[in-house]
Amino acid sequence: xxxxxxxxxxxxxxxxxxxxxxxxxxxxxxxxxxxxxxxxxxxxxxxxxxxxxxxxxxxxxxxxxxxxxxxxxxxxxxxxxxxxxxxxxxxxxxxxxxxxxxxxxxxxxxxxxxxxxxxxxxxxxxxxxxxxxxxxxxxxxxxxxxxxxxxxxxxxxxxxxxxxxxxxxxxxxxxxxxxxxxxxxxxxxxxxxxxxxxxxxxxxxxxxxxxxxxxxxxxxxxxxxxxxxxxxxxxxxxxxxxxxxxxxxxxxxxxxxxxxxxxxxxxxxxxxxxxxxxxxxxxxxxxxxxxx
Amino acid sequence: xxxxxxxxxxxxxxxxxxxxxxxxxxxxxxxxxxxxxxxxxxxxxxxxxxxxxxxxxxxxxxxxxxxxxxxxxxxxxxxxxxxxxxxxxxxxxxxxxxxxxxxxxxxxxxxxxxxxxxxxxxxxxxxxxxxxxxxxxxxxxxxxxxxxxxxxxxxxxxxxxxxxxxxxxxxxxxxxxxxxxxxxxxxxxxxxxxxxxxxxxxxxxxxxxxxxxxxxxxxxxxxxxxxxxxxxxxxxxxxxxxxxxxxxxxxxxxxxxxxxxxxxxxxxxxxxxxxxxxxxxxxxxxxxxxxxxxxxxxxxxxxx
Numbered sequence: 001x002x003x004x005x006x007x008x009x010x011x012x013x014x015x016x017x018x019x020x021x022x023x024x025x026x027x028x029x030x031x032x033x034x035x036x037x038x039x040x041x042x043x044x045x046x047x048x049x050x051x052x053x054x055x056x057x058x059x060x061x062x063x064x065x066x067x068x069x070x071x072x073x074x075x076x077x078x079x080x081x082x083x084x085x086x087x088x089x090x091x092x093x094x095x096x097x098x099x100x101x102x103x104x105x106x107x108x109x110x111x112x113x114x115x116x117x118x119x120x121x122x123x124x125x126x127x128x129x130x131x132x133x134x135x136x137x138x139x140x141x142x143x144x145x146x147x148x149x150x151x152x153x154x155x156x157x158x159x160x161x162x163x164x165x166x167x168x169x170x171x172x173x174x175x176x177x178x179x180x181x182x183x184x185x186x187x188x189x190x191x192x193x194x195x196x197x198x199x200x201x202x203x204x205x206x207x208x209x210x211x212x213x214x215x216x217x218x219x220x221x222x223x224x225x226x227x228x229x230x231x232x233x234x235x236x237x238x239x240x241x242x243x244x245x246x247x248x249x250x251x252x253x254x255x256x257x258x259x260x261x262x263x264x265x266x267x268x269x270x271x272x273x274x275x276x277x278x279x280x281x282x283x284x285x286x287x288x289x290x291x292x
Numbered sequence: 293x294x295x296x297x298x299x300x301x302x303x304x305x306x307x308x309x310x311x312x313x314x315x316x317x318x319x320x321x322x323x324x325x326x327x328x329x330x331x332x333x334x335x336x337x338x339x340x341x342x343x344x345x346x347x348x349x350x351x352x353x354x355x356x357x358x359x360x361x362x363x364x365x366x367x368x369x370x371x372x373x374x375x376x377x378x379x380x381x382x383x384x385x386x387x388x389x390x391x392x393x394x395x396x397x398x399x400x401x402x403x404x405x406x407x408x409x410x411x412x413x414x415x416x417x418x419x420x421x422x423x424x425x426x427x428x429x430x431x432x433x434x435x436x437x438x439x440x441x442x443x444x445x446x447x448x449x450x451x452x453x454x455x456x457x458x459x460x461x462x463x464x465x466x467x468x469x470x471x472x473x474x475x476x477x478x479x480x481x482x483x484x485x486x487x488x489x490x491x492x493x494x495x496x497x498x499x500x501x502x503x504x505x506x507x508x509x510x511x512x513x514x515x516x517x518x519x520x521x522x523x524x525x526x527x528x529x530x531x532x533x534x535x536x537x538x539x540x541x542x543x544x545x546x547x548x549x550x551x552x553x554x555x556x557x558x559x560x561x562x563x564x565x566x567x568x569x570x571x572x573x574x575x576x577x578x579x580x581x582x583x584x585x586x587x588x589x590x591x592x593x594x595x596x
Contacts, residue, residue, distance in 0.1 A: 137535035265437035273432035
């Protein structure tokens with residue numbers, strides 16, 4: 001008897017083609033590497049990422065003519081080592097990705113669970129908030145906030161965190177609606193569990209698989225947005241080596257040495273791709289293919 | 293139906309009101325607006341004059357009501373920088389942004405729809421996997437960077453397209469493609485999943501049993517049913533594209549609303565910033581409203 005009950009609670013074990021497994025593995029490798037690089041940045045950098053040397057300006061990477069073996073990826077317009085800056089840039093991107101997702105997740109999941117569980121007026125209000133948030137032009141508002149409050153890492157994280165909660169709320173709301181009438185919720189209510197207990201200990205764990213997938217999507221989005229904000233000069237302030245800022249600073253040299261915008265862009269692209277691949281893999285693994 | 297429309301309009305009005313409050317409060321975030329306008333080199337006397345001239349010494353609510361009242365009449369205030377009405381500035385730049393947005397949407401639909409249909413028809417095949425991979429790559433592409441790479445490659449190396457400005461229609465091609473990139477993955481995925489559902493439906497089996505050709509089944513019977521969510525997402529994406537124009541227009545130096553907004557933000561021209569935020573939000577609200585109405589017309593089940 002009991003084995004039947006357990007089997008019902010588990011998602012059916014699905015088999016995935018080798019292609020999907022390979023893609024997921026690639027995602028894990030990329031994100032794992034980025035995480036390690038971010039943590040151990042000081043031990044990996046060949047040079048100080050902030051040290052300028054005007055005698056060594058715009059040295060091309062090793063596969064091009066005129067390169068120097070000490071600067072594998074070349075140097076920027078004021079002679080800072082590109083590889084070292086890219087490595088420290090990983091820190092900024094990962095930090096912003098993770099912290100912005102934590103902030104927006106807290107807001108969105110709370111709103112979504114409360115709206116989805118209680119329904120009625122409460123839910124109408126949550127839906128209204130989501131609609132308002134979606135109507136507000138994201139990048140424009142983020143740019144304005146950073147311009148007015150002042151650009152710093154913390155401001156960028158907070159701004160993105162306060163703006164990116166909509167998908168968390170939408171998914172938390174729909175999935176909560178699906179579980180709120182299930183037996184274990186009724187059982188918890190009958191046992192006299194408090195409201196907070198039911199929402200946090202009964203509902204949340206049962207919708208967590210969907211939320212993890214949303215978290216990867218939002219992390220990728222936050223990293224892309226930070227790069228765009230920094231590129232427009234209203235994100236992370238110089239001399240911090242944000243990839244978006246590196247592209248902005250190198251922009252005026254791109255006509256003569258196009259590689260200056262290539263490396264930061266490629267790294268950004270690969271990291272975001274890795275996070276998305278990981279998210280797709282998690283979606284398959286956790287059986288959370290509700291939202292696409 | 294009437295009740296549905298009224299409820300939807302009421303919601304849209306409430307959202308508009310909230311956006312009005314948000315866009316106004318936004319520019320008061322810095323605490324002292326007069327000091328921000330005056331710039332870093334201003335003296336206390338300068339700031340006092342600005343405070344008085346712009347009525348910034350009045351209570352926040354009074355300032356808001358005055359601004360909102362004027363905004364409701366179409367008067368969005370005057371630009372500090374251009375010394376001209378903001379509504380005129382936006383009107384002058386709107387054609388560029390609209391052309392850009394519609395170009396982007398057209399390209400996205402032209403690429404996203406056929407690929408989504410193809411992936412659905414060949415679900416699980418190598419073609420399907422390839423197309424889904426394209427969606428993933430597009431999703432990870434930083435738009436501003438793609439723009440720069442295209443400028444270097446297509447504009448400078450190959451000299452196929454102009455690298456900035458919109459003196460000729462060719463100027464819209466590169467920014468249009470970059471903008472389309474942001475919408476293609478979502479459009480493609482939605483078309484694909486909608487088509488997969490539609491192709492599995494009973495009426496498709498009936499159509500097959502009738503002996504209809506495959507092309508006709510896919511394009512006429514299945515696509516019509518899969519099109520509905522695509523229409524809504526296309527409207528939403530157009531809204532996002534107009535909002536995202538701030539980045540693309542800066543990259544390609546296009547004189548549109550987005551560029552105006554960016555310029556105003558960097559130069560503390562707050563009436564313009566407020567107005568553009570409000571304007572883009574209202575466009576988005578209207579677009580989603582239209583999409584909802586159209587869907588309700590097409591599908592009576594949604595009129596609940």
